[in-house]
Amino acid sequence: MAIPTKPLSLMRQVFMRVFPIVSEELSYWHERAKQIPNDELRKQAIASIENKTFHCQGGSILSLLAEADYKKIIKFIVAYQTISDYLDNLCDRSTSLDPADFEQLHLSMKHSVTVGASCENYYCYRADQNDGGYLEELVLTCQSILKQSPFYGGIKDYLIELCQYYCDLQVHKHVTIEEREARLINWFQKHQTSIPEMEWYEFSACSGSTLGIFCLVSYSFRQDFPDIPFEPIKTGYFPYVQGLHILLDYFIDQEEDQTEGDLNFCSYYSDSDHMADRLVFFFNQAEKHIEQIPHAGFHKLINRGLLGVYLSDLKVGKKDDRHKKVVKQLLKSGGPTGYFFYWNRKAYETVKKWKPAVSQ
Template identity: 45%
Template structure:
């Protein structure tokens, strides 16, 4: 056991302990944070920016709730972690809305918008006008306040310096993805494949769409936020944790997200990474392989039971989504992925359905 692993607040060892913390602490505190940002967003002067900010909070709340799960790994610092995770995820969801339904197709506009995510994880970075290259400008300081809050919370994480480079690297990959996937539809696939050629040494066994999916997850960043609560965190610890999450666990997260959104993305003309397999069977086999690679990876980082539960929780959360039953092909894939599920996954599946029914 390393010095980093000794004496840290204990994570829950099983699904019942995890969900009891989620119900008692995470869900209500995430809701409180989102209510504050919702109230802030209501005051945005520009009607389009206000509409997208409010829509991102209303329709993507579960992203913040899922990210908030990492606060169960350090309950004494949960207020800092939840505030940080909700702020960072809210930036991500807001910008995704702005780019998905954009009044612009300018890649430099998308890059400047996402500079806010890089500034948010860089203590001391001075926020700029992130809207400078688009028509809508006046958000009343909303995005700046989100960035500042992330920086303020990061200042309270004693081990952050050791994780900073790994976090920035993941944020940079995320930014690149958001630029390439939102440019003109006829340019997206070639831009993403060219980018993959430049980066493929980081995960040569993944297909280009799978690598792109891995870069779209914020879970690796959230796990490193949690690790940064420990003043004894070393750079090599942070590197090991990043490797435990990126690329496989992060890839699983986003591939499941795209799996259930296929009809929605088709209707909206949005790029979907599940559409690039030659058959449903190939897609199923690849996702199943990614699950196994992710399980293997998390054995090498502290609190392995927590990360195993994250994997099972992701499968349960997405495969229990009502959108699954509305899509025949997705329903087929879901049934096969859920076949012979461990009890942990079934437990999270039931809880995910209960949360959707009673808390939405």
Template identity: 45%
Template sequence: MIELEERPNQIPREPIRLMSRVYKHVLPGVREELGAWKKLAEDIPDEELRRQALASIATKQFHCQGGSVYAAANLEQKDVLIALIVAFQTISDYLDNLCDRSTSMDAGDFRLLHQSMLDAVNPEAEMQDYYALRDENEDGGYLHRLVAMCRSCIAKLPGYAAAKTEVLELVKLYTDLQVYKHIKPELREPALLTWHAEYGHLAPDLKWNEFAAATGSTLGMFMLFLAASNPSLDEASAQAIKKAYFPHVCGLHIMLDYLIDQDEDRIGGDLNFCNYYDNTDTMLKRISYIVESAREDVKVLPVSNFHRMIIEGLLALYLSDPKVSQQQEIRSASQRLMKKSPLTRLFFFANSRWIRKYI
């Protein structure tokens, strides 16, 4: 497999170097990009669309901050990668808000909304009226601008042709999940089980809820964006990257997200994949298994230290979230997952708290 960068020192291998780049380059870049999208969101004509767009930026900016860590691995293309990751993640967060708190529970509506994500990574596709199946549809061009930004950035990634098929496959799975998890509550689980019966072979060691969680992550896409910044990327390397990230790294990402959102989802009536275990012990054993599987998977990638830091960073980012301390059961689960943590995870844990408090 090719190296992700021709210069061996380009990808940070140590936590201090990675976080130095995050503080110096990534966080300011994310702040600037989100600031620009917030200004556009403030001008959305429809009140409901405007409210959800602004809420997604205000409450989920850490998704963009965390995802943009991949830009730290190629400073020469950091501006393109940050702009792409922020725009794509902003689409994801905005649509998640629209579907979670939707005035509709129509599968066709949700699929058409998420067609924007498929179009964002497929520049040859024609943009559509993504709001055609819902009452709220006047967004002042906000969603189209997000899609156009993704396409503009992708055009600057010299290796994207090799990564495109793998990216589209991950986005397609993501889109399916968003449709099935947001339809009428009584239809969600049957739809997800039927879907898993068709696609579960992609993650044969995972239970249906864990497979679904894995499809909900954008990390595999972001890693492929980074890989595509290398003009020498080939299809075999892109396939290996996707295999290293999906399902275990991606699954860990979203299982942790659901772990800390259990109270919030219970109040909102939202589906939560951590609620499908018999007890907390079983849940923690499964998450621990996914952690170890993720560590094994990334060993095949060049500069595997970087990807190991991503895994430890995920654990640190989510387990340091203020939501953990507000839920007694989750606080206890977090303490068990953090027990005997390696120094790298503790380093990222401290930095995650610092970023939330001061940045």
């Protein structure tokens, strides 16, 4: 089937082709997680799959770029995203605040995008050790798919670069509250000259998405990869599509993060107008760069879909009038396509919540 460029054709392929394969892959890893000997590691592995299924579902939409090989890409995306979600749980809910521990855990992600890299003991700085080979199997699954890519050599360096941004972010943001902001600012300053102008918390957000990696891996399975302009993919997804993705994620989680004492990058904007202006800026810049990529219509669906899916989240409905004004401004930027995904998700959530009355 052709790569979709219209909302309805995208939704049809997502529900008929993508989500069923994602479910199969997640079912395998869910059963595998249940076999982990260590109680804490097993608990976090299972929770990361059961509570974050939508991460794998959303990321796997990019597999459609690979057309005939989309099932292979889904296998990679689900394994890689499962590592990401599992490690996020281990760091978020860890009694450890040791950056060496977080670095060692996330070394598994770098090995996942480095074909031929040997696995290590990723748990060596923590008490919980025995995962029964779970994390190593995830890493080797990613490598096994990348080995099959005819153009892996053309994307390898950039995969590692994007992965390194992500891993560095996870290390810096999970240390003690007293250290994390200074570490993130110092990290940003080291990269400031090589990225477009932005604030340190926006750079952190741009680093926290896996969409660029999924896009590149999908393209690397296409026979016309040598004819595809590589630079607009790089500059479109990082920083702009990825930045929009994670800033929207933080936007809907502001109240929750404040209650939990978690870092939230949207809290650093001076007010809601400033935040709206910057989110619209990221959206518009992403649209501008996407224009230069083949299958631009598909990438615009991804970009505008981010607005609809995140802004329709039930948590947004609980926000005050200032935040609802931000939602209105962002949806206006996304146009009819953004509204399509917004109302589609709203309808889905309503159906999911509704239960028939039980007759007595």
